[in-house]
Amino acid sequence: MKPPSRYERIYAVIRRIPKGRVATYGQIADLAGFPDHARQVGYALYALSEHSTVPWHRVVNAQGRLSLGRVIPEGDVEQRIRLEIEGVRFDADGRIPLGKFQWRPR
DNA sequence: CCACTGACGAGTG
DNA sequence: GCACTCGCCAGTG
Numbered sequence: 001m002k003p004p005s006r007y008e009r010i011y012a013v014i015r016r017i018p019k020g021r022v023a024t025y026g027q028i029a030d031l032a033g034f035p036d037h038a039r040q041v042g043y044a045l046y047a048l049s050e051h052s053t054v055p056w057h058r059v060v061n062a063q064g065r066l067s068l069g070r071v072i073p074e075g076d077v078e079q080r081i082r083l084e085i086e087g088v089r090f091d092a093d094g095r096i097p098l099g100k101f102q103w104r105p106r
Numbered sequence: 107c108c109a110c111t112g113a114c115g116a117g118t119g
Numbered sequence: 120g121c122a123c124t125c126g127c128c129a130g131t132g
Contacts, residue, residue, distance in 0.1 A: 006129080025114050029127095037127055038114040045113050047130080059113075067113045075113085 009033060010044040017058040020087040021103040022096055024062045031105065038062075046071060057082040058103075064096035 068075035
């Protein structure tokens with residue numbers, strides 16, 4: 001068997017995020033078994049193809065902000081729309097109240 | 107092999 | 120809150 005790559009483990013965690021909830025980069029790295037490797041999670045998403053089934057829009061940074069605008073102009077707008085459709089609310093500063101919407105696996 | 111880059115985060119001042 | 124630094128490591132040329 002081909003051992004699962006880091007990316008695959010990261011994608012597996014993201015796929016477990018329930019609809020209407022979000023998770024942070026650091027949290028995903030932690031759940032995937034790579035504590036403190038938040039940057040690699042970001043890189044994994046960067047390498048993601050368009051036709052993947054990974055709900056990448058449920059991944060936000062530790063401050064409840066969207067970080068996609070850095071690579072894809074207007075990409076953060078797309079992400080925000082997808083989240084709002086699922087019921088995730090943003091405050092006046094354009095941030096997500098993690099206290100209410102962050103995914104809490106047991 | 108080397109240098110550089112990058113959807114991040116925690117720490118410091 | 121803002122500016123800056125460092126650690127993490129796969130991919131690219």
